[in-house]
Amino acid sequence: MWKYRGPVKLVILDTAGTICDGPQDLRHIWPDDDGLGVKAPVVPFYEVLKSRGVVLNWAAIRKPMGLFKKDHLRTLLETPEARAQFKNVHGRDWTEKDLDEMFEDYKKILNEVIVHPELVKPIPGAVEVIQKLRDYGKLIGNTTGYTAEASKLLNTKLEKEYGIKFDFAATPEIVKAGRPYPWMVMKHMEVLNVYPPAAVVKVGDTKYDIREGKFAGAWTVGLYATGNDTFEVLAAEEPDYLIPSIAELLPVIWDIENRLMEGRY
Known part of the structure; x- marks a missing residue:
């Protein structure tokens, strides 16, 4: 052969x-920082979800890391914890429209965070x-x-x-x-x-x-x-x-x- x-x-x-x-420890910039690498994607996930009444810790947010970011966001929203929090706040399950809107917000925040000198x-x-x-x-x-x-x-x-x-x-x-x-x-x-x-x-x-x-x-x-x-x-x-x-x-x-x-x- x-x-x-x-x-x-x-x-x-x-x-x-x-x-x-x-x-690195960047808690002086992001108080919830866990000290691990790959912070740039985590920050906007945390902020976008929180703006919709869904609070996940950094460890939970990190689990699907490596996926395309929209797939990552979908995976987070599909967790029982996120589903329950979203429904409790909005009185309904999240929809594809919600996902699309959150991803648009995510991209805007990511574009700012990703070029932070400490992360570059x-x-x-x-x-x-x-x-x-x-x-x-x-x-x-x-x-x-x-x-x-x-x-x-x-x-x-x-x-x-x-x-x-x-x-x-x-x-x-x-x-x-x-x-x-x-x-x-x-x-x-x-x-x-x-x-x-x-x-x-x-x-x-x-x-x-x-x-x-x-x-x-x-x-x-x-x-x-x-x-x-x-x-x-x-x-x-x-x-x-x-x-x-x-x-x-x-x-x-x-x-x-x-x-x-x-x-x-």
Whole structure:
């Protein structure tokens, strides 16, 4: 059976919790902050839901992290806790119209929060590792659960202020569906002319990052110390590698390349 024995060609990175928006105590800005990474999506979820009489803590809001943000909001509204609170305040169940209106409000708040200097700041090692990958000829991609507008705002900041630039970035709006479906990864492969899937590495901090990569046939690397999901949650998805942060990524890439050359996969 033929096996690809060439190098890693493309490394696809998630954004929040992988490249930027890492763990830090920002209670002086957001009193409910839990100190974990990936705060930018949580803040607008909390505020939008609260404006409709639904109060969920940050831990509950984090559970669907990695999904496209409208899917994330829907998942939160479908929880028994949110359903009960909404009905108690409004005297009825929420509707698709409510979801659409909340998502519009969510996007407005997200566009402001996502470019907060503390949340744009790269996770230690991110700038250096990405540059090193480029030095070795690797293409750098980006998939996200953010909206296209928010992603563009964030990626523009990352490039302008920290020199982090992607060869291609995909958002759920440009494909059939976002995570956990593989389409954003496969869109990268099409646009950048990269194949086979064994030449691609997907890196992220949520279970949906791992599923996205696996469904596309790519190598998967979970990051358990800088983002949303814990070691245990990520380990349950059985990624090919599980490391604390992007700072430890380079040895993983070299190990993958050794395995590729030897056909050990």
